[in-house]
Amino acid sequence: MNYGIVIVSHVPELAQGLPKLLQQVAKDVPITAAGGTDDDEIGTSVTKIMTAFADNPADELLTFYDLGSAKMNLELASEMSDKPIHLYDTALVESAYSAAALLEAGVKLPEIEAQLAPLKIK
C-alpha cells in the first residue's frame, strides 16, 4: 500500500504553492492538489477534487484542506472515489508538511496520525 497526499484549498495559488513546500522534504511522495472553483474563482470544486484523487498515483490518500466548505466537497468526492481517503481536520500547512516528511521517511500511517492529532484545529 502506498500513500499520497491531496491538498484542497479555496484558492488556486494556495493549492499550487503548498505542494512545492512539501516536495522539498518529500520528493518521492505523490502530491496532487485542487484549488478554486471550476472557473478558478475562490471556492472548491468536487470535479477538481475528483481529478486530484484520480491523478494521484498512490493507492490511498491523505487529504488536507483549508476551510469548512472544502471539507464538505472533500467528503462528497471521497464518497464517490474508489480509493481509500483519509481526511484530517488539522492545520493545513503544518499537518500536510508533517505527513509528507513522515511518509517520505517510511513511517506507518497510525504513527503519522498520532503526530497529526495535536494539530487538529477544526
Added chain:
Amino acid sequence: MDLALDQATKWLELFGDEIEKNKAYLSDLDTPIGDADHGFNMARGMEAVETSLAQKAPADLAGLFKQTAMALITKVGGASGPLYGTAFLEMSKQAAQTSELNSLLAAALAGIKKRGGAAAGDKTMVDVWEAVLPELAQGTLTDAKIDEAVEATKPLIAKKGRASYLGERSKGHIDPGAMSSGYLFKALLKAVA
C-alpha cells in the same frame, strides 16, 4: 402528502426565480459575516439546475432531485453547493422509497446536518429547516412562520461556517443560508398550494 413530479418541478422553478431575484440581497447578507458570495453562488447553481432539466426532462422525482443535486454540487463554489446538493441527493435516494413530502424533507435535513455538522442554534440553514419541518408536517406552516424562523437566526452567534470565525460579532445579522432556505420553503408552499 405525496409530492408529485410536476409540483416538485414547479417548486424548483419558483425557488430558482426567488434566488435570481434576491441574489444581490443574499450576497449582501453574506458580506458582514461571510464571503459575500451566497446569492451569486446559488444563482449560478440554480441556473445550472434549469439548464440540466431543460436538456433532459427527468422521468420521476428521484431523477429530478438527482439532477438538481449534481448541478448544485458541481456548479456552486461555496458551502451552499455541498449542503443544498446533499439535501437534494438525500431526497433523491428517499424518493426511490416514497414520495411523501415530510419524509423526503426529513431525509434532506439529516443529510444537511451530517454534511455540515451543524445543529439547531448554530446560526445556519439548519435553524430554519428544524423550525419549518414540524409546522409543515402539521399543516400549519405559513409564509409568516418561515419569516419568523429566518429572523430568529439574527441574534445567534455563529458556530459553523465562515461566520463562526467572527464569534460574537456574528450577532445581529440574518444568516444567508437561513434566508435562502426561507425562499426554498416559501416556494414549496406555493408549489403545493
